[in-house]
Amino acid sequence: MDIKPILSTLSRHRVAASLIVLEIALACAVLCNALFLAASRMELMRMDSGVDETAIATITLNDCDSCNAVDLNSRWLQQLRGQAGVQAAGVANAVPFGQRAGTFGITLDAEGKHHGGVPHFYTLDADAVATLQLKPVQGRMFEAADYQPIENYLPENAQVWITQAFAEHLWPGESALGKSFWMGSYHYAVAGVLASFSRPDPGRSENGIAGAQWSVIVPVTTNAQSGTYVLRANPADLPGILRDAIAAAPKVTPEAILAGDYSMPLQQLRDTYFRQDRAMTRLLLGVCVTMLLVTALGIIGLASFWVQQRTKQIGIRRALGATRRQIVGYFQTENFLLTSIGIAIGMLLAYAGNQLLMHYFEIPRLPLYYLPVGAVLLWLLGQAAVIGPALRAAAIPPIVATRSA
Template sequence: MRNKVGALLIAIQIAVTMCIIVNAIHIILERQELMARDSGIDEANSFHLISTGFANDFNEQVTIETDLNTIRALPGVIDAVQINAIPISGGGWSMGLQTQPGAEFDGVGTAVYMVDEHVLEALDLELIAGEAFKPTHVRWRERAQTNWPDQTIITKAMAESLFPEEPWQQVVGKTVYINDNEPILIMGIIDKLQAPWVGWNNVEHAMLSPEKTLFSSSRYLVRTEPGRRDELMPKVEEILAESNKGRIIRDVTSMMDTRERSYRRHGAMIKILTTVMVILTVVTALGIVGLASFSVNRRRKQIGTRRALGASQSAILRYFMLENFLISTVGVVLGAALTIGLNIYLVQAFSLDRIDWYFIPLGMLVLWMVGQLAVFGPAKRAAGIAPAIATRTV
């Protein structure tokens, strides 16, 4: 009580440390959960590339058909598909589907993947209801074209959002509307396929549109047999480049690299928050050690007197441990209030999830343990002070 400022500063330091660490751990776990989400495709064995024509006599339609046939015929390739966007890549096409026609009705946002009948095998998608695309369903789409095919396949999550009151199995055969009033028949449902935008709340909303695109640049996604991706990536690039000198092949990228790039900010945030947590914990522990050491040096005479009156070393040790426990208790109680307040702000400002209740008692327990471990060294030195030395006036 004679050193209130020092004890109060340590308590505040513990409170701030707990507030930041608990919320940081919550954010780290949330980011790790996002990074671990299944995109729905065979990422480990897939890669993609872009073919861009520049020659005056470049025939995009013929080139696309030739490229796909060539890639699919290669040993080690399971399948390939032309696709307008790559899952979890960060860039793509979105539209809104609605269950009733008319501009007055709100649509449910969805990522759009323009593909052909090879899409299920090429992306390793699981059709859980309805039928797959047939070659007769697939059309060619010009860049300026605005109308849509008559059929679509959607994800299970999209079916549940469109028809929340019905079992998703019964969504097959229903009609939805795009561009406010253009009807599309849902002919199938796939289990899972993520949108290109990893930060989107409806990342599992996706639809497959049976069409190949004539957009001057074509993107191909290739799925290989397990273990052959790295072997086939340069091979496919070389074969396509040699087959047509009127175009360039670029951005040959594995899906694993695509995932790493898309979640790079999350990974950087985890590293930064982890570093901050370690530094705060070390600084707080050093502050506790410093305060305890200062207290021991100031009270050497008092400690010696207690030892001379019969106090045991364990009693002196318990005294300092208890003193630190009381200071830590004030800090963690204040820290619990600050933790809740900061989390409320983060939820409102950045749409983060609410922190789970058990994070707070766990944080309090950890800070108590840090405090006790930090004070143990100075307390043990205090317990080792000899009565004769401690009571000297010199």
């Protein structure tokens, strides 16, 4: 079809054409970024924590800074291991989706010039490692000599495990085994790499979604810390075991306060942690649907208006031999041109919007394939929205031209 008559007609309706182009451009920009954010959140919510969440629970205490670690651990480990059905129990500083306990920036050199990111440091005793059933996919298991006391926050020099995601970030394409990194003057060497182990705050840390799996496992002695305990049991028995442990807390440690929000099975911790993300995902998808609906209504309204304004023109074309299919094709081609211009502008706006989100909210870069996905959706939407007015235009009989003369 010759598009010169279409361009000529649009040039006489610059304001209306510009408005629909702007509407499509904004829809494209919002749609691409909203779909990307929703997909990122859904991927984050499906992430592998690295442990069997159905079989693991945690007991967390607060306001017990003056408690003696040896005494506190002795009482709680005796309580947990004495309960029927408990398979293992150990001491940790945190668990996935629980309270954040040890986030520190690291460097790849002792001088502190090469920044490596901000991982979460888990400090686990040997029983906690066994309870969580952590095993590296590369490297070795921790040995007895690797478990050390803590100096201030961490051991000063330790063999550690890191996750594959963090290893790839620090040393892309290289083996992480034997490599070193530093946290201030503290030195750590990589003894093993875990397939995955989520940080307590995936998606909400300093490195955003990209750092959701940036975890470091530091082996420490049992009495190097206290207050957070992990236990393993059969999933069917776990709720009852945890309920009994919580009920016993006032007797076991009357001087401490049980953190009810963090004393629960890991599966429940996950559900609670991602509650806001689920709400955000629904909101983003709602925004996408609303933008598509508003855009479709705009196209329908404009096309219907133009059909009404061009009744005489359409009748003359019919009288000169234009078929109904050609009339429909005319409006579809016109809509396709407007949509294409709007999409081209919208792609630039989508990229600019993503740059702002990256700068202010640690959002990952928008993958390029979201742009054609948004374009195809808007093209299909435009053609579907214009088909009704186009069919009404095609139904105008040639006699209309003589009546309008």
